[in-house]
Amino acid sequence: xxxxxxxxxxxxxxxxxxxxxxxxxxxxxxxxxxxxxxxxxxxxxxxxxxxxxxxxxxxxxxxxxxxxxxxxxxxxxxxxxxxxxxxxxxxxxxxxxxxxxxxxxxxxxxxxxxxxxxxxxxxxxxxxxxxxxxxxxxxxxxxxxxxxxxxxxxxxxxxxxxxxxxxxxxxxxxxxxxxxxxxxxxxxxxxxxxxxxxxxxxxxxxxxxxxxxxxxxxxxxxxxxxxxxxxxxxxxxxxxxxxxxxxxxxxxxxxxxxxxxxxxxxxxxxxxxxxxxxxxxxxxxxxxxxxxxxxxxxxxxxxxxxxxxxxxxxxxxxxxxxxxxxxxxxxxxxxxxxxxxxxxxxxxxxxxxxxxxxxxxxxxxxxxxxxxxxxxxxxxxxxxxxxxxxxxxxxxxxxxxxxxxxxxxxxxxxxxxxxxxxxxxxxxxxxxxxxxxxx
Amino acid sequence: xxxxxxxxxxxxxxxxxxxxxxxxxxxxxxxxxxxxxxxxxxxxxxxxxxxxxxxxxxxxxxxxxxxxxxxxxxxxxxxxxxxxxxxxxxxxxxxxxxxxxxxxxxxxxxxxxxxxxxxxxxxxxxxxxxxxxxxxxxxxxxxxxxxxxxxxxxxxxxxxxxxxxxxxxxxxxxxxxxxxxxxxxxxxxxxxxxxxxxxxxxxxxxxxxxxxxxxxxxxxxxxxxxxxxxxxxxxxxxxxxxxxxxxxxxxxxxxxxxxxxxxxxxxxxxxxxxxxxxxxxxxxxxxxxxxxxxxxxxxxxxxxxxxxxxxxxxxxxxxxxxxxxxxxxxxxxxxxxxxxxxxxxxxxxxxxxxxxxxxxxxxxxxxxxxxxxx
Numbered sequence: 001x002x003x004x005x006x007x008x009x010x011x012x013x014x015x016x017x018x019x020x021x022x023x024x025x026x027x028x029x030x031x032x033x034x035x036x037x038x039x040x041x042x043x044x045x046x047x048x049x050x051x052x053x054x055x056x057x058x059x060x061x062x063x064x065x066x067x068x069x070x071x072x073x074x075x076x077x078x079x080x081x082x083x084x085x086x087x088x089x090x091x092x093x094x095x096x097x098x099x100x101x102x103x104x105x106x107x108x109x110x111x112x113x114x115x116x117x118x119x120x121x122x123x124x125x126x127x128x129x130x131x132x133x134x135x136x137x138x139x140x141x142x143x144x145x146x147x148x149x150x151x152x153x154x155x156x157x158x159x160x161x162x163x164x165x166x167x168x169x170x171x172x173x174x175x176x177x178x179x180x181x182x183x184x185x186x187x188x189x190x191x192x193x194x195x196x197x198x199x200x201x202x203x204x205x206x207x208x209x210x211x212x213x214x215x216x217x218x219x220x221x222x223x224x225x226x227x228x229x230x231x232x233x234x235x236x237x238x239x240x241x242x243x244x245x246x247x248x249x250x251x252x253x254x255x256x257x258x259x260x261x262x263x264x265x266x267x268x269x270x271x272x273x274x275x276x277x278x279x280x281x282x283x284x285x286x287x288x289x290x291x292x293x294x295x296x297x298x299x300x301x302x303x304x305x306x307x308x309x310x311x312x313x314x315x316x317x318x319x320x321x322x323x324x325x326x327x328x329x330x331x332x333x334x335x336x337x338x339x340x341x342x343x344x345x346x347x348x349x350x351x352x353x354x355x356x357x358x359x360x361x362x363x364x365x366x367x368x369x370x371x372x373x374x375x376x377x378x379x380x381x382x383x384x385x386x387x388x389x390x391x392x393x394x395x396x397x398x399x400x401x402x403x404x405x406x407x408x409x410x411x412x413x414x415x416x417x418x419x420x421x422x423x424x425x426x427x428x429x430x431x432x433x434x435x436x437x438x439x
Numbered sequence: 440x441x442x443x444x445x446x447x448x449x450x451x452x453x454x455x456x457x458x459x460x461x462x463x464x465x466x467x468x469x470x471x472x473x474x475x476x477x478x479x480x481x482x483x484x485x486x487x488x489x490x491x492x493x494x495x496x497x498x499x500x501x502x503x504x505x506x507x508x509x510x511x512x513x514x515x516x517x518x519x520x521x522x523x524x525x526x527x528x529x530x531x532x533x534x535x536x537x538x539x540x541x542x543x544x545x546x547x548x549x550x551x552x553x554x555x556x557x558x559x560x561x562x563x564x565x566x567x568x569x570x571x572x573x574x575x576x577x578x579x580x581x582x583x584x585x586x587x588x589x590x591x592x593x594x595x596x597x598x599x600x601x602x603x604x605x606x607x608x609x610x611x612x613x614x615x616x617x618x619x620x621x622x623x624x625x626x627x628x629x630x631x632x633x634x635x636x637x638x639x640x641x642x643x644x645x646x647x648x649x650x651x652x653x654x655x656x657x658x659x660x661x662x663x664x665x666x667x668x669x670x671x672x673x674x675x676x677x678x679x680x681x682x683x684x685x686x687x688x689x690x691x692x693x694x695x696x697x698x699x700x701x702x703x704x705x706x707x708x709x710x711x712x713x714x715x716x717x718x719x720x721x722x723x724x725x726x727x728x729x730x731x732x733x734x735x736x737x738x739x740x741x742x743x744x745x746x747x748x749x750x751x752x753x754x755x756x757x758x759x760x761x762x763x764x765x766x767x768x769x770x771x772x773x774x775x776x777x778x779x780x781x782x783x784x785x786x787x788x789x790x791x792x793x794x795x796x797x798x799x800x801x802x803x804x805x806x807x808x809x810x811x812x813x
Contacts, residue, residue, distance in 0.1 A: 261701060
């Protein structure tokens with residue numbers, strides 16, 4: 001999170017005054033991120049009260065984490081695209097086409113067309129790789145037209161939205177493809193598609209170690225180059241807060257046990273008798289969430305620690321200056337679209353595995369959720385501003401609203417009204433705050 | 440500058456043209472390339488009197504949906520051409536405005552009778568009115584047009600709802616129900632719901648069946664959304680759901696995926712309709728209880744034959760099989776209502792015999808001999 005603040009223009013910081021804001025700035029925490037976490041907390045507590053304590057149960061939070069994963073994965077890429085002053089409207093259709101292709105591969109092409117049969121050990125990985133390559137190729141093709149052809153991204157990807165969705169129908173007359181390969185389905189989560197108790201703890205502790213090491217390393221670097229350092233208490237507070245948040249999340253996912261029916265099936269398969277008090281198998285982190293976290297970490301490194309990411313932000317901040325400064329802007333822009341295509345394919349794998357099938361409407365209108373998540377997460381349409389953790393949090397906020405309202409049994413038109421209002425209100429508020437702090 | 444623009448335009452045109460030709464080459468059933476034919480082809484069809492075979496114009500609202508291209512169109516085409524008639528299609532691509540233009544085009548191409556799958560039942564009215572006043576009869580295909588002079592040919596959607604509810608009610612006469620409805624504002628979603636009410640209404644009133652707010656519309660009949668809805672229903676009621684009425688097969692797939700995550704698939708009865716191949720496979724596997732199957736070929740055939748009769752001058756209410764139908768708008772239209780067939784694991788042979796699905800697709804993953812047909 002601290003890395004993220006590094007990419008924001010420091011001009012906006014202004015003279016420090018003795019306020020909460022300046023305090024947060026002195027320990028270099030992204031105020032917008034803190035604001036979002038606060039907003040999320042309000043949403044969660046509000047839904048918990050309204051639903052009579054149903055929202056903040058391990059089961060619902062676990063569901064929420066899985067439901068948010070697809071949009072979160074794509075929002076990280078969309079953030080970079082918007083930062084570079086472009087837009088990608090085709091991600092839903094790319095998701096549809098890559099998801100449909102992967103499903104066709106494992107349900108029809110590999111088993112029947114090539115006559116290799118169902119349930120081969122390599123089916124899932126072949127399908128996944130083909131999907132990712134296809135996603136990269138589609139993204140690269142669009143990116144090429146945008147970057148080298150000079151056609152506005154809005155137009156190219158609007159065309160893509162129509163073309164790729166049309167292709168889905170052409171592949172197999174638009175039939176539903178189901179069921180998928182049993183190994184591939186594990187990518188979609190569910191109790192058997194989760195990593196279990198021990199692995200979750202191991203990951204949590206590893207994350208803690210990484211947080212602490214990052215803080216130590218960053219402090220050392222700052223001392224070495226004679227940069228201003230955070231006060232010592234702030235370092236401790238950050239480390240403690242980060243670790244506690246991670247471990248709390250692990251406790252939550254581990255206190256959601258396998259559903260009784262599945263646990264019974266498991267006990268039967270093991271040949272062990274059903275225990276008196278029931279069998280409690282902790283579920284742990286679901287695979288889609290693991291994938292989303294992995295993607296977010298990779299993307300953070302890419303966006304803030306690699307030349308590519310810095311170029312994207314430079315282009316978004318001032319395209320002419322970036323070009324004159326020796327950045328290969330065209331190549332960079334094209335690469336952002338390649339990346340977006342790959343991320344769409346990753347989401348496609350998760351989404352189709354979760355549904356255990358591919359339908360022609362797979363990913364329809366998800367581009368709107370993805371763009372909304374990136375924007376709620378503080379990505380600016382005027383370019384140059386945005387963070388990966390923000391985009392992921394934006395996705396969680398969107399999904400929290402949707403699942404919370406479903407839990408309260410709010411019908412879908414009202415849900416749309418609420419989500420739309422929140423989107424505009426969040427960005428509006430952000431703009432006002434930013435304008436004020438810039439003065 | 441001018442030259443370059445010209446080149447770009449020309450190459451775009453070539454590209455579009457190439458796309459059209461490959462499209463028609465790849466799938467013979469689409470040889471007419473609907474939109475292109477409707478907008479740019481010169482009117483080659485004879486516009487004389489009905490004696491020399493009838494020209495039937497068909498306006499599709501959205502040809503991209505699997506069903507129309509694969510089942511309905513070939514059936515209409517076959518019925519029309521068997522009687523020496525000419526079939527002229529046009530595709531509105533989900534646009535109500537395009538559909539209005541298409542209908543004018545079809546008339547100028549010499550259509551003597553129109554079959555219309557409407558995009559927007561209200562927006563289409565002026566076009567229908569103008570066609571009928573020019574002496575061109577109109578058939579409302581699958582979706583209602585509120586005009587007493589048009590013939591309505593469809594499956595009985597309320598009956599589909601009744602059939603779904605009947606099967607589920609038979610399995611779970613008492614208990615907690617969840618209802619996953621289709622798109623809000625699609626009249627069919629409410630027709631189906633009305634069918635449910637006729638079967639389970641009394642049991643709901645007496646308290647044997649509890650819905651308790653577990654009822655929702657689903658934007659665009661989206662299966663992934665239906666899955667999330669079902670997950671939240673299961674969370675909210677701590678898995679105490681005994682039966683699910685899902686209005687179509689796609690959403691049933693999402694519901695069953697959510698049930699499977701709780702180990703409840705095959706234990707909680709789920710309904711559906713459309714005869715999706717994946718859904719029929721689920722019926723054979725036992726995870727879906729009923730799939731109400733509407734043989735679209737029957738519907739296409741009925742419409743094609745009705746069109747020929749109308750062409751020959753038969754009045755709308757004198758068409759074979761037509762009966763008066765009270766519309767929600769209070770009109771009485773002449774209509775042909777076909778009966779769908781509920782498919783359960785008892786009668787899977789029906790879809791096999793009809794050639795709707797192959798045995799391989801139906802029985803994938805099913806233990807041989809565990810259900811009839813596999």
